Amino acid sequence: MCESLTLDKNEDLKEFIRKSALLNAVKHDGNAQVGAVVGKIIGEKAEYRTRVKELSAVIDKIVQEINRLSLEEQKRVVEEKWPEAFVKEKTAEKRLPPLLNADKYSKVVTRFSPNPDCVLHLGSARAIILSHEYASMYKGKFVLRFEDTDPKTKVPVLEFYGRIREDLAWLGCKPDEEYIQSDRVPIYYEYAEKLITTGHAYVCTCKPEDFRKRILVKKPCPCRDLPVKEQIERWHKMLDGSYKEGEAVVRVKTDLYHPNPAIRDWPAMRIIDTETHPHPRVGSKYNVWPLYNLAAGLDDHLMGVTHIIRGKEHLTNMARQEYMYRHLGWTYPEAIHYGRLKIKGAYLSKSKIVQGIKEGKFKDWDDPRLATFAALRRRGMTPEAIRKMIIDVGPKTHDVVLSWENLYAYNRKILDSTSNRYFFVENPIELKVCGIPKVFNARLNLHPEHPERGFREYIIEPQGDDRHVSFWTAKKDIEPSKVGNVIRLMELFNVRLEHANARSATALFDSESYESAKNAEAKLIHWIPVGQDMPSEVVMSDASIVDGIAEGFCKKLKPDMIIQFERFGFVKIDKVKTKLIAYYAQK
Numbered sequence: 261m262c263e264s265l266t267l268d269k270n271e272d273l274k275e276f277i278r279k280s281a282l283l284n285a286v287k288h289d290g291n292a293q294v295g296a297v298v299g300k301i302i303g304e305k306a307e308y309r310t311r312v313k314e315l316s317a318v319i320d321k322i323v324q325e326i327n328r329l330s331l332e333e334q335k336r337v338v339e340e341k342w343p344e345a346f347v348k349e350k351t352a353e354k355r356l357p358p359l360l361n362a363d364k365y366s367k368v369v370t371r372f373s374p375n376p377d378c379v380l381h382l383g384s385a386r387a388i389i390l391s392h393e394y395a396s397m398y399k400g401k402f403v404l405r406f407e408d409t410d411p412k413t414k415v416p417v418l419e420f421y422g423r424i425r426e427d428l429a430w431l432g433c434k435p436d437e438e439y440i441q442s443d444r445v446p447i448y449y450e451y452a453e454k455l456i457t458t459g460h461a462y463v464c465t466c467k468p469e470d471f472r473k474r475i476l477v478k479k480p481c482p483c484r485d486l487p488v489k490e491q492i493e494r495w496h497k498m499l500d501g502s503y504k505e506g507e508a509v510v511r512v513k514t515d516l517y518h519p520n521p522a523i524r525d526w527p528a529m530r531i532i533d534t535e536t537h538p539h540p541r542v543g544s545k546y547n548v549w550p551l552y553n554l555a556a557g558l559d560d561h562l563m564g565v566t567h568i569i570r571g572k573e574h575l576t577n578m579a580r581q582e583y584m585y586r587h588l589g590w591t592y593p594e595a596i597h598y599g600r601l602k603i604k605g606a607y608l609s610k611s612k613i614v615q616g617i618k619e620g621k622f623k624d625w626d627d628p629r630l631a632t633f634a635a636l637r638r639r640g641m642t643p644e645a646i647r648k649m650i651i652d653v654g655p656k657t658h659d660v661v662l663s664w665e666n667l668y669a670y671n672r673k674i675l676d677s678t679s680n681r682y683f684f685v686e687n688p689i690e691l692k693v694c695g696i697p698k699v700f701n702a703r704l705n706l707h708p709e710h711p712e713r714g715f716r717e718y719i720i721e722p723q724g725d726d727r728h729v730s731f732w733t734a735k736k737d738i739e740p741s742k743v744g745n746v747i748r749l750m751e752l753f754n755v756r757l758e759h760a761n762a763r764s765a766t767a768l769f770d771s772e773s774y775e776s777a778k779n780a781e782a783k784l785i786h787w788i789p790v791g792q793d794m795p796s797e798v799v800m801s802d803a804s805i806v807d808g809i810a811e812g813f814c815k816k817l818k819p820d821m822i823i824q825f826e827r828f829g830f831v832k833i834d835k836v837k838t839k840l841i842a843y844y845a846q847k
């Protein structure tokens with residue numbers, strides 16, 4: 261080879277650059293970095309070190325060409341040409357930072373305590389996963405506690421107890437123990453009475469606005485200092501129904517000078533008219549119900565919780581509960597308060613979800629527009645992806661904003677290797693290819709990196725004098741403006757488009773090899789032989805429906821499998837009958 265050959269004419273070198281650039285692009289979400297490719301080439305081909313400037317210009321041009329391809333197309337080329345180079349990067353499993361004072365306790369106990377007034381959504385993922393993960397990291401115990409003590413305003417719903425259990429199981433966060441607060445009302449009575457008897461709580465019959473006026477100026481209400489005997493009488497009047505809803509509350513004594521007025525003498529027990537607002541589990545059995553801080557505060561101690569992991573919006577609650585712990589001679593558990601986790605574009609308002617379902621705006625709890633775990637599950641988000649994302653964020657105290665794209669990136673890392681590939685064409689158009697010289701036997705691997713999983717096989721047998729076969733192709737791949745161009749039916753052969761309109765198209769067999777397609781700069785498209793097909797619809801994440809045709813092998817798929825419709829996206833199979841119904845997960 262002539263020494264002075266310009267690098268631009270050196271085809272071997274250019275092919276080597278193309279390979280490096282493609283591998284680099286696949287690694288960087290479709291964008292190859294010129295610098296990285298230059299480094300790679302001069303690292304492996306020392307003879308070009310003296311010609312870096314010229315080399316860089318060539319590389320720059322190739323990188324630009326490659327970056328114009330979609331990530332899918334880049335992967336496709338790598339898979340076809342250098343399957344051995346397609347090595348997955350393995351990232352080290354990230355672990356959570358150690359728990360504070362874990363060694364102080366013989367067993368770490370954490371809890372997740374939802375109100376079953378709605379299904380769970382991505383907003384709860386942090387509390388669930390961190391609590392569960394820490395419990396298993398320290399071989400401790402993870403407790404599920406249903407906080408269902410408000411039958412009036414945050415009304416629990418029976419079906420949600422079960423749905424929440426299902427969600428935890430799906431997330432891989434099965435609890436070691438489960439409690440339901442509505443089963444524990446007598447326990448709350450016992451401690452309320454204890455706090456009253458010891459002078460640490462009192463029954464307040466003031467109108468709320470009168471109480472508020474006094475407490476704001478750090479003054480006790482007239483009930484606070486009544487003798488214990490009278491407090492107990494009032495307590496019994498609460499229990500026996502002499503006081504009606506709104507007429508009396510038990511308050512836990514705090515420092516009246518606490519800088520935050522919301523903490524001063526907080527309410528612990530109240531009356532709810534359960535004849536009007538029966539509890540879904542215990543009906544009208546109780547008319548006195550604990551408020552959040554009394555029930556949760558007592559339970560954390562009684563259930564042996566050592567580490568409370570929750571959002572920082574609970575800091576005020578901790579300050580309230582610490583007074584009760586002091587009154588009872590208890591020590592408050594370790595508390596970790598993480599920052600808010602927002603998911604851009606995700607529906608995370610319980611009330612909006614519930615309202616939307618009532619109004620029929622959402623079909624069900626697993627409507628693909630929702631970020632409920634039920635919807636994520638139906639769409640093909642994997643619990644592993646959610647878990648990894650949450651663990652990577654960890655228990656940071658500052659607010660974190662994530663997007664769907666972040667979750668998709670985690671999910672893609674899992675699905676890329678686990679999901680088998682199939683052909684699907686959206687908005688199909690029939691392409692009749694004539695002049696096919698012989699029978700073709702197309703063997704398509706279920707997964708390019710896992711040939712051991714097997715393949716789908718389609719016999720392409722030309723018919724009639726014009727030796728034709730008809731294929732379903734995506735309308736967007738067969739544009740009338742492309743008449744005269746060569747197109748490659750992926751992993752089959754190349755055709756030259758002869759005619760195309762909105763309803764049909766015809767083409768002539770051109771050649772067989774991938775090389776010829778490359779030389780003709782042919783577009784690579786998907787195809788499904790007419791007759792070896794299956795009508796399909798994909799429910800998209802905005803609940804719209806994409807009609808299309810899937811390849812015949814999809815008849816063998818089963819509900820709940822996650823597959824990749826190539827060049828379309830990952831989908832989760834919902835139903836396989838005469839029609840295939842799938843839910844769209846992501847690109």
Ligand SMILES: [Zn+2]
Pocket residue numbers: 463464465466471481482483484
């Ligand atoms: Zn009062």
